[in-house]
Amino acid sequence: MADVARTWALLRRIATRLTEIRIDNGYRTEVGTAVALEPAQHSDDSLVGLTLAALGIQRDTNQPHGRHRVLQALAEATLPVTLADAHLRSHDIAADIEDALDAWIPLPNALPVQVEDIVFLDRPEGLPVVAVQVALTIRYRR
Template structure:
C-alpha cells in the first residue's frame, strides 16, 4: 500500500501542473535522503488497526505520515512548505489506492520550523487509508 502511495507522490512535478517538484525525491525510509540540504519526501506507516465501524473484522485503517523537509536556508522555505502540503493534498484527493477502495484521507497537516534544531522546515501530512484485507 505504501509503495502505491509513494508512486502516486512521484507525480508531484511542475511539468504536471503541481507547484513543486517534491515528487522527484520520494522515499520510504528517511535515510534515503542524501543530507539536510536536500528537499525530500518520506512516507512511513504509523499503525494498522481494525476498522471498528465495519463488521466481521475484515476492514483495516492504515495510518501513515508523509514528511517533507525543506532546507531552512532557502528564502522561501515556509512558502515552499505550504506549496508542498497543497501538492500532497491535491495528488491524493479522490485517488483510490486499490480497486474498489476508498480515497486516501488527509487528516492533519503540521508545519515544523527547525524540528530538533535541524536546518530544515518540515511538513507532516497525516493520512488515513481504509481498505479491506
C-alpha cells in the same frame, strides 16, 4: 512464497502517486522527485525530501466485520531552512500532496486516501530544515 504485505503495497502505490508531484504535471513543486519509503534515503539536509512511512494499522471500527483495516501513514517533507521561501514552499508541498491524493484510490478494496492533519515544523529538534507533516488514513479490506 507470499506476495508483499497489502499495507506495503498500499504504501508503494501512494509513494508512486506522490512521484507525480512535479511542476510539468501542474503542481506547485518538484517534491515528487525525492519520494522515499525509508528515512535514511534523505541524508542530505541541503535537499528537499519527501518520506512516506506507516504509523500503524487498526481494525476499522465503522465496519461490522473484522476484515476491514485503517492504515495510518505520514508523508513528511523536509526543506532546507537556507531557502529564502522555505515556509512558503512547505505550504505548497502540503497543498500538492493533498491535491495528488484527492479522491484517488490506491488499490482495489481500498477507499480514497484521506488527508487528516497537516503540521508545519520550524527546525524540528534544532535540525537545519523546515518540515511539513501530512497525516494520512487509508481504509482497505484485507
